[in-house]
Amino acid sequence: MTTAATHREDGYAPQHVVFVTWKAGNAPAFEAAKRLGHHVTLIRSLRMEQSQNIDFESSPYAKYVDRVHVLQDATDIEALRRRIHAVHAERPVDGFVATVDALVVPVAVIAEEIGVPFTDARAAEAAKQKDRCRDVLAAAGLDSTRHAVVTGFDEAAAFAARTGYPVVVKPARGSGSEGAHVVADPGELRAVLAAAPAAGAYRTGILVEEYLSGRFVSAEIGLAHGRFLRLAVSERSTWDRHEALETGTTIPAGITPAEHDRVMEYAEAVVGAMGLRLGIFHVEIMLGTDGRPRLIELNPRIMGSCLPNLFRLAGGGDIFDLLVRIHLDERIERGPTEFTRYATVRWFGAVDAVPRPRQVPDLGWAAAEYGADLHALTVRFPDGDTIPPCRGNLGNFGEVQVVHADRATSIRIAEDIVRRTAELLGMEVTR
Template identity: 25%
Template sequence: MEPLRVLVIGASTLQLPAIETAQRMGYIVGAVDQNSQAVGASVADQFFEVSTTDSDGVVAVAAQFRPSGVLTMGTDLPMRSVAAVCEALGLPGPSRASAYAATDKGLMAEAFNRFSVPAPRAAVCSSEEELRRAIDAWPVPFILKPVDSSGSRGVKLLHDLSGLREAFDYSMASSRDGRVIAQEYLQGQEVSVEGFVIHGRVHVVAVTDKITTGPPHFVEMGHTQPSAVGVHMLEKIQRLVVLSVQALGLDHCAVHAEMMVTSDGPRMIEIGARLGGDFITSHLVSLSTGVDMVEALVEISLGLEPQLDRRFDRASAIRFLAALSPDIAEPRAIEELQRIPGVEAIHIESTHDQRQIRSSVDRLGHVIVGADTRQEAEANADRVLRLIRGVEQEGGS
């Protein structure tokens, strides 16, 4: 009997863990991407050169490939293609309506409002004039972002209205459908929740503390597991995720929720029907809990019941590099750093240009560590970053 087939929407480094995991599990893997040079194109058993956001094109590919499961990870808009394939072929997965609600911040805000989900005040606008009318009575500061983008692209904090036109143009430049959303500015500890929803039941696997660049762009520069929030707050966080999932109608998919723990409790910023990116679900969760979320997602896409029980309680952290010096460390020096206990991975981009960090694509590398406690994980990650900077200053010696 021929092995089952799994179709992965995307072939970039974000999707590579899904391609390799499904192959390791014994399945035939097809990958879809508009970039024929994507790293996963040569790894997958079959590759199809189609845009991940071309739902009709991806459905045509699926009709040819005949998968028993379809998935994507780490990115939002391809979830629309996943849902389209599930609907067309009768496969397990989210509905098209819920996938659109989870990838359009305007539709999401409307759903949150209908279900009384604690979330920031929001207004969707397609012109500067409409935006000015919508926020006329709002206090400042507030955040402006595209309704259909991710990775902090087009995100801007406004402290006053003098820079409204510039901020509107900046956000609109990253919007695919010509709309932006203004949101109330929340302050507190930002966390993300990693989990799944299966047969209507939410399974929270991990809660992650975040470090960002702060205003104006809030680019994520680090993640740590487990979260430092207390047990009672974790219970509130889980209840908020459940309510948000119900609001969007999500089912048979991963859940990546981003929220702010404020003085008034947790408030949902947005929730995706996918695994979290930034190596959170591909690396950090397995290091801190022993749960393989990528393997679980493959199983869910096939209609199987995954094993989501924690195997252990440890800690993990990732820190991203904001800048590199021209005399970046030699490969042998990085190899030495990788021998430090707990260091799981160090990656440095091939380009070392200095640049402003405005979105996640501007980051120049990362270090991932595992440890027995979150304090140790954070300390070791920060130590490696300092050593990298020190090695750079010494010209790689």
């Protein structure tokens, strides 16, 4: 469906922006692009949509897309290349937006081929290959985390003997905490690696890393025309029984101004050393007890899930508006974000495999009790008779979003709602 474009008052003419696939959390970017007056094209990937149980036809954001092209699998770079070249021939592309990990590099490669500004392809590839990313940053003097790509238990055990337990085992390339483990001893290491060949996430290699301790935060930073835009530092929570599993986020983080600046300076140095060139980036960092930032992971894309919405709820504004403008290579004038509230999300899934409940319980009590503090509470069970144990972000079936002027209260309400929802469900959940 086509919606009439608006004319901008800032001197920028309407342009053609192409989104390559989508997920529910970043669908508001279509609206942002249309509100800015642009022609919006979407290249869908049915395989990705089906894996996330999302339906474009029923999305309220479908009305903001002018033209839709459908691919079975947009990660097939040859199929994607043919489609983008055809789109570009029909109406020249001015900018691309890709917010899904698996598509940033293919889009970057094709954007360079047709001369459209985008994140640097070689830098994005290096960022996604975690061991390569650490090697580049080590050469720049920014990362000293010991790591190794291993083929099996003997090599991993030798690494752990040098660094000491615990160690982190994760796919050399991946996202969403899938396949990641904090391993406490040789027995657990042997069990994790024995299961690795059956885990598709490890097809690009097994990475073993030194364990980092401290406060887990992430920096969200933009980069346009060589200028960094400091957007947010958020704090992350993890499940104590499987530390690699994230259970939630609060924006902004409860850290001091000095710590905030230290995290942002480090994130800027990381992105600069990698040469990512253009975009909004999600940099996961461990802020040590000594105040020193250490890299956990660099993602060459905007923060995922509902986090852009948390950014807005906390008073940061529309980050999708900014995302579209950056990828259309505009010059952005923007100071550091000044938040007015704390927005918290908590995700939860089943601790152990359990029978799938017949229906979702009535959740109206939460809105009645918490009122405007509660922004959203959703429970969606996966298909099938059994809910599998949650060990990665894709295993969550529940989410609660809370916004409050007080940080501790925002977190407490979110955690109380998760606890009470679990009691209603009669099952133990990750939290």
